[in-house]
Amino acid sequence: MKKEVLLALKGLQFAAAEEDARALETITPAEYYKRNDSHYIIYDEVMEDFSETVKNTIKIKGSQVEVTKKGFINVHMIFEQNKRNMTRYGTPYGDILIGIDTGDIRIIEDEDSIHVDVDYSLEANYEHMADCKLEMNISPREEMLEL
Known part of the structure; x- marks a missing residue:
């Protein structure tokens, strides 16, 4: 795979009430490299109401996915x-203690x-918040631009 990629992220959270389901979709340019059988995807995230960007690193190795955010938001999720x-x-x-209870991971x-x-299920301060789905597609930039 080429170094310059597009990352398509789709997240969906199912809260207790159906009307509280929230979806997030984004496509962003990213950098890709592979080292020691691990795939790395690096991209900057701009968040509403903040001028500072968040540096994101996604590491995929075997059947494990890690997401690290650094900046005004800091977290390392496994x-x-x-x-x-x-x-x-x-x-x-301030800080929030979150729990990530992963069910199924599929990597192709x-x-x-x-x-x-x-x-996965998401907890905040030991309280169940939502059942979630995360979908990522990483592909060469020119391939996504053709769609």
Whole structure:
């Protein structure tokens, strides 16, 4: 795969009430490299109402996905099939203890792309917040631009 890629992210959170389901979709340019059997995708995230960007790194190795955010938001989330991981989600307003209880992870690698699906439950301060789905598509920039 080429170094310059497009990252298509789709997230969906299902809260207790149906009307509280929230979807997020974004496509952003990213940098890709592979080192020691791990795939790395690096991109900057601009968040509404903040001038500072957040540096994001996604690491995919085997059946594990890690997402690291650095900037005014700081977190290191680990998604491992059928495992629960706890981490601190640092925001400008204070830290939140979050739990990620990963159910299923599906990773499909092709010569020119990677597709990742993650199903997980999200907790904040030991309280269940939502059941979530995360979908990632990583492909060469020119391939996505043709769509």
